[in-house]
Amino acid sequence: MTQASEVAVAMDWGGTWIRVGVLDRDGKILWQDRVGHARGTGKDELLGLAEGLLREAIDWCGSRTVMGVGIAIAGPVDSETGTLYQPPNLYVLDGVSLKSLWETSLGYPVLVGNDANLAALGEFYLGAGREAAKAGTPPRTLVYLTISTGIGGGVIERGEMFLGAHGLAAEIGHMCIDASDSAPECQCGARGCLESMASGTAIPSITKERIARGDFPASSLATESDTLTSATVLQAAGRGDPLAVSVLDGVVFALSVGLTNVLHLYNPDLVVLGGGVTLGLVELDMLPRIGEMIKGRAMSEFHKEFRLVASHLGDDPGMVGAATLVWQNAQAGG
Numbered sequence: 001m002t003q004a005s006e007v008a009v010a011m012d013w014g015g016t017w018i019r020v021g022v023l024d025r026d027g028k029i030l031w032q033d034r035v036g037h038a039r040g041t042g043k044d045e046l047l048g049l050a051e052g053l054l055r056e057a058i059d060w061c062g063s064r065t066v067m068g069v070g071i072a073i074a075g076p077v078d079s080e081t082g083t084l085y086q087p088p089n090l091y092v093l094d095g096v097s098l099k100s101l102w103e104t105s106l107g108y109p110v111l112v113g114n115d116a117n118l119a120a121l122g123e124f125y126l127g128a129g130r131e132a133a134k135a136g137t138p139p140r141t142l143v144y145l146t147i148s149t150g151i152g153g154g155v156i157e158r159g160e161m162f163l164g165a166h167g168l169a170a171e172i173g174h175m176c177i178d179a180s181d182s183a184p185e186c187q188c189g190a191r192g193c194l195e196s197m198a199s200g201t202a203i204p205s206i207t208k209e210r211i212a213r214g215d216f217p218a219s220s221l222a223t224e225s226d227t228l229t230s231a232t233v234l235q236a237a238g239r240g241d242p243l244a245v246s247v248l249d250g251v252v253f254a255l256s257v258g259l260t261n262v263l264h265l266y267n268p269d270l271v272v273l274g275g276g277v278t279l280g281l282v283e284l285d286m287l288p289r290i291g292e293m294i295k296g297r298a299m300s301e302f303h304k305e306f307r308l309v310a311s312h313l314g315d316d317p318g319m320v321g322a323a324t325l326v327w328q329n330a331q332a333g334g
């Protein structure tokens with residue numbers, strides 16, 4: 001059997017969609033499908049949907065050699081047992097070990113990880129990290145931040161995920177940026193978390209609050225208060241709308257403070273930003289500004305030796321990362 005015929009089956013399981021793909025060693029998606037699930041779907045039905053999709057993928061593989069099944073899931077997960085802990089968007093799966101469940105039913109090695117941690121792993125080996133390596137500067141420590149509905153993160157230290165004692169490390173979205181009583185409330189119950197100040201949920205919410213307060217009454221956004229999204233706010237900033245520019249300034253400030261803290265914690269040489277909000281920031285050419293603001297706060301010259309880039313894996317970082325876990329396991333003889 002040649003390496004060329006070896007494939008990984010990978011799943012990215014979020015709060016709304018279950019996506020499954022078959023990937024080659026290069027991270028290329030050879031086949032994929034997805035299924036939506038409504039909030040309130042029961043545990044057995046949900047697990048049945050997911051397993052059905054995996055079986056479809058395995059059937060598609062035909063004579064190719066399936067090296068394992070990698071699962072990226074939105075929520076805290078024990079990397080050794082594959083047990084989920086109170087995943088906020090998939091709560092019925094609390095305490096379920098997808099690893100033992102599917103290793104028994106499917107007969108392949110099953111590796112499970114948190115989606116943001118795995119996105120970081122995918123970026124290291126097959127995304128921004130690979131691009132940097134091609135350019136002669138392979139990363140040693142990579143920090144990945146996804147800025148979308150929420151903010152998640154992952155840290156890769158010399159090719160390995162930094163997981164923490166319970167697999168809950170790198171919750172960068174819940175780093176405190178503003179400890180004051182007036183800071184915006186976060187989903188986690190605290191105030192002033194990075195997620196409550198710079199996420200795709202925070203951007204329209206902060207804008208609406210400022211419209212209600214009467215800030216910049218001439219802003220074109222004042223008449224669209226009910227339909228605002230992070231994309232419409234960022235687009236308005238691109239047109240020079242003063243309220244949107246002011247909100248964007250706050251987002252850029254929060255991200256640069258948060259990333260400076262990250263820099264001081266992990267000393268990364270590559271910082272990768274992904275998620276829908278990042279696309280908007282790239283369009284406005286904000287990454288160089290964020291990079292400069294971080295460097296302005298960094299405590300040493302060595303901390304300033306990092307590159308800040310956008311994700312290279314587009315919509316699929318979790319799936320590519322889950323496949324990477326399969327290749328790592330195969331290499332380790334698992």
Ligand SMILES: [Zn+2]
Pocket residue numbers: 173174186187188189190193195196
């Ligand atoms: Zn929080």
